[in-house]
Amino acid sequence: MTSIKDYIETHKERFLEELYGLIRIPSISSETEHKPDMERAAAYWREQLLKAGADRAEVMPTEGNPVVYGEKKIDPHAKTVLVYGHYDVMPVDPVELWKTDPFEPQIIGDRLYARGANDDKGQSFMHAKAFEYMVRENCLPCNVKFMLEGEEEIGSPSLEKWCAEHKQMLEADIILVSDTSMIAPDIPSITVGLRGLSYVEVKVTGPNKDLHSGIFGGAVANPANVLAGLIAGLIDENGHITVPGFYDDVVEISAEERAAMAKAPFDEAAYRKALDIARTQGEKGFSTIERTGIRPSLDVNGMWSGYTGEGAKTVLPSTAHAKISMRLVPDQNWEKIGRQIADCLQQRAPQSVKVEVNVLHGGQAYGADLQSDAYKAAEQAYLEVYGKLPIPTRSGGSIPIIAAFERVLGIKSLLMGFGLEADAIHSPNESYLLENFYRGVETIVAFYKHFGK
Amino acid sequence: MTSIKDYIETHKERFLEELYGLIRIPSISSETEHKPDMERAAAYWREQLLKAGADRAEVMPTEGNPVVYGEKKIDPHAKTVLVYGHYDVMPVDPVELWKTDPFEPQIIGDRLYARGANDDKGQSFMHAKAFEYMVRENCLPCNVKFMLEGEEEIGSPSLEKWCAEHKQMLEADIILVSDTSMIAPDIPSITVGLRGLSYVEVKVTGPNKDLHSGIFGGAVANPANVLAGLIAGLIDENGHITVPGFYDDVVEISAEERAAMAKAPFDEAAYRKALDIARTQGEKGFSTIERTGIRPSLDVNGMWSGYTGEGAKTVLPSTAHAKISMRLVPDQNWEKIGRQIADCLQQRAPQSVKVEVNVLHGGQAYGADLQSDAYKAAEQAYLEVYGKLPIPTRSGGSIPIIAAFERVLGIKSLLMGFGLEADAIHSPNESYLLENFYRGVETIVAFYKHFGK
Numbered sequence: 001m002t003s004i005k006d007y008i009e010t011h012k013e014r015f016l017e018e019l020y021g022l023i024r025i026p027s028i029s030s031e032t033e034h035k036p037d038m039e040r041a042a043a044y045w046r047e048q049l050l051k052a053g054a055d056r057a058e059v060m061p062t063e064g065n066p067v068v069y070g071e072k073k074i075d076p077h078a079k080t081v082l083v084y085g086h087y088d089v090m091p092v093d094p095v096e097l098w099k100t101d102p103f104e105p106q107i108i109g110d111r112l113y114a115r116g117a118n119d120d121k122g123q124s125f126m127h128a129k130a131f132e133y134m135v136r137e138n139c140l141p142c143n144v145k146f147m148l149e150g151e152e153e154i155g156s157p158s159l160e161k162w163c164a165e166h167k168q169m170l171e172a173d174i175i176l177v178s179d180t181s182m183i184a185p186d187i188p189s190i191t192v193g194l195r196g197l198s199y200v201e202v203k204v205t206g207p208n209k210d211l212h213s214g215i216f217g218g219a220v221a222n223p224a225n226v227l228a229g230l231i232a233g234l235i236d237e238n239g240h241i242t243v244p245g246f247y248d249d250v251v252e253i254s255a256e257e258r259a260a261m262a263k264a265p266f267d268e269a270a271y272r273k274a275l276d277i278a279r280t281q282g283e284k285g286f287s288t289i290e291r292t293g294i295r296p297s298l299d300v301n302g303m304w305s306g307y308t309g310e311g312a313k314t315v316l317p318s319t320a321h322a323k324i325s326m327r328l329v330p331d332q333n334w335e336k337i338g339r340q341i342a343d344c345l346q347q348r349a350p351q352s353v354k355v356e357v358n359v360l361h362g363g364q365a366y367g368a369d370l371q372s373d374a375y376k377a378a379e380q381a382y383l384e385v386y387g388k389l390p391i392p393t394r395s396g397g398s399i400p401i402i403a404a405f406e407r408v409l410g411i412k413s414l415l416m417g418f419g420l421e422a423d424a425i426h427s428p429n430e431s432y433l434l435e436n437f438y439r440g441v442e443t444i445v446a447f448y449k450h451f452g453k
Numbered sequence: 454m455t456s457i458k459d460y461i462e463t464h465k466e467r468f469l470e471e472l473y474g475l476i477r478i479p480s481i482s483s484e485t486e487h488k489p490d491m492e493r494a495a496a497y498w499r500e501q502l503l504k505a506g507a508d509r510a511e512v513m514p515t516e517g518n519p520v521v522y523g524e525k526k527i528d529p530h531a532k533t534v535l536v537y538g539h540y541d542v543m544p545v546d547p548v549e550l551w552k553t554d555p556f557e558p559q560i561i562g563d564r565l566y567a568r569g570a571n572d573d574k575g576q577s578f579m580h581a582k583a584f585e586y587m588v589r590e591n592c593l594p595c596n597v598k599f600m601l602e603g604e605e606e607i608g609s610p611s612l613e614k615w616c617a618e619h620k621q622m623l624e625a626d627i628i629l630v631s632d633t634s635m636i637a638p639d640i641p642s643i644t645v646g647l648r649g650l651s652y653v654e655v656k657v658t659g660p661n662k663d664l665h666s667g668i669f670g671g672a673v674a675n676p677a678n679v680l681a682g683l684i685a686g687l688i689d690e691n692g693h694i695t696v697p698g699f700y701d702d703v704v705e706i707s708a709e710e711r712a713a714m715a716k717a718p719f720d721e722a723a724y725r726k727a728l729d730i731a732r733t734q735g736e737k738g739f740s741t742i743e744r745t746g747i748r749p750s751l752d753v754n755g756m757w758s759g760y761t762g763e764g765a766k767t768v769l770p771s772t773a774h775a776k777i778s779m780r781l782v783p784d785q786n787w788e789k790i791g792r793q794i795a796d797c798l799q800q801r802a803p804q805s806v807k808v809e810v811n812v813l814h815g816g817q818a819y820g821a822d823l824q825s826d827a828y829k830a831a832e833q834a835y836l837e838v839y840g841k842l843p844i845p846t847r848s849g850g851s852i853p854i855i856a857a858f859e860r861v862l863g864i865k866s867l868l869m870g871f872g873l874e875a876d877a878i879h880s881p882n883e884s885y886l887l888e889n890f891y892r893g894v895e896t897i898v899a900f901y902k903h904f905g906k
Binding site: 206 | 648650652659660661662664665666667668669670671672673674675677678680681682684685686687688728729730731732733734735736741744745748749750751752753754755756757758759760761762764765766767768769770773774775776778780803804805806813814848849850851
């Protein structure tokens, strides 16, 4: 039997050529003129799955862009892995900042440059190649299902419904996803937490029209000043969020997991320097990594009131507005949190103004089970390929569909990401370290071996 | 000798026709295409002053629009009155809201409708007609000087320098101004205070670029949240401004004057209803009238940060901005106050952000001397015409040039205004109550009589 290392060595040129075929299709989901490209990309994936060894592969319609579904069943008693990825990509603007054509992949040094090189064409394609190897070498130990969507970069508006409609077809023991990053090429990590989000918009209304700040200033509550006070009151001097009940459902992370997280290398001085800030700031008693990983946060995302042009205008504004979002952790419920902040702001506002709070949208946080078979198998896979255990990391960001998978399908996800921060996903000159592509394929094969036992 | 009442009765049609000639010139100082109209309006005033009896009248250049200067000297030992007014007007937009042509004066009911009917063509023209009467009837008891500028509505950018260059020519015992309002047609009042202004712009800078609020939220100080906290901290729960030293130079108003002010009729319920607010709000221990008249205030005039478009964007903004102005009272110094708030914000800001404060502009507050000969003469004049003493009122707004007159020329001003709130100055359908025009002329003549004694 050919080892995966040898297999990769023999077939790497073809692997890349096949990936290039996918990358060359400009499947930008947010731009309607690329609608035909979404169909082309889906069809390409279907073909690749069949070539790699799927028994069945289909381009299935949704309310938006189609989902590519493929499967190979080896044994009804074997475990089933559902691979999730997405074939859509982000726009390429500002295109003038690209050093290469974003849709003509090019290797420079040890990296492949293109839109989608990492996110998520490059990362999802590793699964196709790992699958191909296991089929051809007859060592596939699990049933495999593939689900590739075309709307991840616009918030997966159709996938949840599609999943609910195909629940039985999608039955699996684990959802395997490569759409995240690892700490460094030689420091493997698994994303074990994603924060949720509750996003609200606040409007404070004072007088029924803009007033002259001389004639009325001092006697009429200024909604901008009131809003500033309300915002300021949401976080106390220890960095705690003061919304009543906000922390009620927060799962405290064990000392063991915090210790494991703390092993991740983190250079705070470099972090500050990159952001050009003199100090970090956050909740007392937690590290920077913890503040963005295991703790909820509250940020003003936008704020506006009155005159914002050049120079001076002496207006006492009629209204003041803010967009405020809270990043949530398990088991906070985003709808409950939205109601809590709305109630809190209403109650704290002086009677001299009116306050409206609209919950714009949100998503639940996600936490992996570090004691699960899938996680243990992944640990062994990384140990085999990298010679060290992966560090469990928690991302401050949200991938709402991951929480939706658990809610709708009842299946946990395993986020084996091989991206790096240097890959500049969503930005000009996106790239993917070729070594990570190959080692990703290798690690995925190792995962199946351990998980299928 | 003809009484002023009879004189007005005989000549009122001509008075109005002469005023119409001035009103028909669209002398909008903020619109450059009206530059020739500024010259025409100045020339018209010069002619009117000569016709009314001035020994000398000139259109004098400044760095901006010209000043019309006129004078009649009767006796080097007599007191001298310097009349100040302005011939420029505000724009007329939105012109579709006007019920009449803004530059074709029209009487409807008891009011004259036109741009400038009150501000300040109508009000300043009363002085020309009072002067004409006193000259023709040979009862002018004072030397009189006229100074009419063409840039009041754009902040009098040239007048202060012009005054400094013509200090000797402008020597006078009092500057007489009709450019303010009185409480009601039957409740005369004199504006004895104008608040000053110190206007600053604040910029809070956090990270060197907008960040993803998921990845960084909770660990990096958010400049919008920080700015909200800084603004909130500027006013305490009693409505006191917390900037160190802010109240050091505030002149406390005597119990007598507060009692006199309190005689002004004020319907707080109607005030709240007009603004559609449930409560007024301001400094503890002071009434609404006092809060805008004799006490300083602090208002956010504008505020902006991050994403302000529709929907949700999860950005942790790099910067946050606010325009903040403070209305000042005697003897606060606007430049000192600007420095104080700048220092205060710098000191209070956490080290996780950078704060810049720019003092944009300002003006000193003005307070009249209620014990002066001029004020006493004005009191007698109103008593004679209205049958009651005028109520001393303090305007929350600013007329920076009034403080500049005192600083540059060393002359106090007397603000005998005959406007009403209903006149809608600066707005569509500006008007002036004809009765106030005639009684204004009468009161001005009475003032000269008492002041000239």
